[in-house]
Amino acid sequence: MAWFTFPADNLLCRCLGISITVWFTLLFVFIIMPAVLGVSFGIRSFYMRTLLKIFEWATLRMELGAKEKNQELYKPYTNGIIAKEPPSSLQQEIQELRGSANSLRSEPEFEMADIFYFCRRGVESIVDDEVTKRFSAQELKSWNLLTRSNYNFRHISLRLTVLWGLGILIRYGVLLPLRLRSYLSEKVHLMCYRICVRALTAIITYHNRENKPKNGGICVANHTTPIDVIILANDGCYSLVGQVHGGLMGMVQRAMVKSSSHIWFERSEVKDRHLVAKRLGDHVADKTKQPILVFPEGTCINNTSVMMFKKGSFEIGCTVYPVAIKYDPRFGDAFWNSSKFGMVSYLLRMMSSWAIVCSVWYLPPMNREEGEDAVQFANRVKAAIAAQGGLVDLIWDGGLKRAKVKDVFKEEQQKLYSKVLVGDSEDQMEDKRSEDGTPEGDESSKDPAEGQ
Numbered sequence: 001m002a003w004f005t006f007p008a009d010n011l012l013c014r015c016l017g018i019s020i021t022v023w024f025t026l027l028f029v030f031i032i033m034p035a036v037l038g039v040s041f042g043i044r045s046f047y048m049r050t051l052l053k054i055f056e057w058a059t060l061r062m063e064l065g066a067k068e069k070n071q072e073l074y075k076p077y078t079n080g081i082i083a084k085e086p087p088s089s090l091q092q093e094i095q096e097l098r099g100s101a102n103s104l105r106s107e108p109e110f111e112m113a114d115i116f117y118f119c120r121r122g123v124e125s126i127v128d129d130e131v132t133k134r135f136s137a138q139e140l141k142s143w144n145l146l147t148r149s150n151y152n153f154r155h156i157s158l159r160l161t162v163l164w165g166l167g168i169l170i171r172y173g174v175l176l177p178l179r180l181r182s183y184l185s186e187k188v189h190l191m192c193y194r195i196c197v198r199a200l201t202a203i204i205t206y207h208n209r210e211n212k213p214k215n216g217g218i219c220v221a222n223h224t225t226p227i228d229v230i231i232l233a234n235d236g237c238y239s240l241v242g243q244v245h246g247g248l249m250g251m252v253q254r255a256m257v258k259s260s261s262h263i264w265f266e267r268s269e270v271k272d273r274h275l276v277a278k279r280l281g282d283h284v285a286d287k288t289k290q291p292i293l294v295f296p297e298g299t300c301i302n303n304t305s306v307m308m309f310k311k312g313s314f315e316i317g318c319t320v321y322p323v324a325i326k327y328d329p330r331f332g333d334a335f336w337n338s339s340k341f342g343m344v345s346y347l348l349r350m351m352s353s354w355a356i357v358c359s360v361w362y363l364p365p366m367n368r369e370e371g372e373d374a375v376q377f378a379n380r381v382k383a384a385i386a387a388q389g390g391l392v393d394l395i396w397d398g399g400l401k402r403a404k405v406k407d408v409f410k411e412e413q414q415k416l417y418s419k420v421l422v423g424d425s426e427d428q429m430e431d432k433r434s435e436d437g438t439p440e441g442d443e444s445s446k447d448p449a450e451g452q
Contacts, residue, residue, distance in 0.1 A: 204234060232323065261289050
């Protein structure tokens with residue numbers, strides 16, 4: 001008996017496999033790839049034109065069915081109780097009611113016939129006013145297969161009823177799930193990041209999850225690798241902030257911004273601090289948007305220390321959620337040396353390492369204290385992250401690995417060295433004066449001619 005059922009089971013499995021393969025192929029070709037490349041195949045325009053043709057055909061069938069059954073197709077503009085006449089002025093209508101154009105005398109005088117005008121207009125306003133009807137669904141002359149626009153069209157013919165039922169399946173079974181972006185986007189993001197985590201064999205330990213970042217805040221963390229985003233997003237969704245890139249990273253950025261509210265800056269905009277602060281402030285002001293994930297160091301550090309935090313993220317005036325990330329180098333070096341490795345080669349190194357083992361600490365939220373400027377606030381947050389992650393707290397700017405040392409730092413060292421030199425010379429002068437027995441402030445040791 002099992003021998004006879006085996007071909008049917010095998011055929012069913014093959015059909016399911018083919019269906020799933022075709023579905024994912026269509027999804028990849030017509031949705032994922034256009035979103036990544038920023039192109040359009042014109043499918044939505046074709047979809048719109050197809051709907052219009054279907055609506056026209058449904059309207060034609062509807063009109064033919066209504067004529068055959070002698071049914072009223074559309075609701076009248078009024079409810080049938082009142083037959084409205086073309087609008088005219090108050091004076092004309094009262095003259096008609098009085099029966100003569102000369103009935104309006106030079107002196108104002110009330111007549112009983114004038115009451116009918118106001119009664120008729122009052123009843124019209126109550127029964128079929130011009131305001132209330134603007135708050136109900138508009139009756140369409142062409143049916144769009146929605147009962148919300150007309151409640152009788154689907155019953156006119158069997159074909160229209162079948163088409164209406166098919167429309168329900170498409171709208172509620174296909175279109176509605178695709179449009180639940182706020183909920184599904186978060187779940188899909190988490191799923192994708194968790195797939196990436198498992199692909200990297202990442203073993204992550206999260207501490208103090210009660211301090212996880214919340215909407216309307218900024219999450220700041222030390223930066224070692226682009227994988228930091230995956231490590232944190234594996235436990236919650238974030239809106240990312242960064243500079244627009246090209247190549248593979250640029251394709252990923254364009255795809256991400258279509259599904260979530262990330263903030264990407266052009267190279268020319270990054271230097272505009274006011275523009276950056278405004279966009280960040282607008283984002284955190286919307287409590288429905290995800291918390292912003294920022295790496296204030298601005299570059300990847302080798303996970304032994306924390307370098308200077310840029311103050312831009314700390315000028316917004318919102319709650320800051322510090323996060324410390326510490327990798328275990330025994331299983332693989334997670335540090336990305338961008339000046340030595342490209343993104344593809346770096347990811348290949350990560351994929352070929354033994355594992356990615358790290359710990360993540362969610363620190364208590366911090367706010368800017370009274371009298372504290374943005375630099376002091378940034379240093380306080382940086383010190384907390386360094387202490388929790390066991391990292392060295394450095395004052396140097398991580399951008400020094402690409403840029404020259406600022407003149408301010410040079411001048412500071414020059415001042416220190418000059419103080420050393422001046423201090424040595426003053427000490428030598430004091431020693432010489434003490435050997436000569438001349439006090440430093442003795443006026444008698446001066447040249448007599450000097451006072452003249």
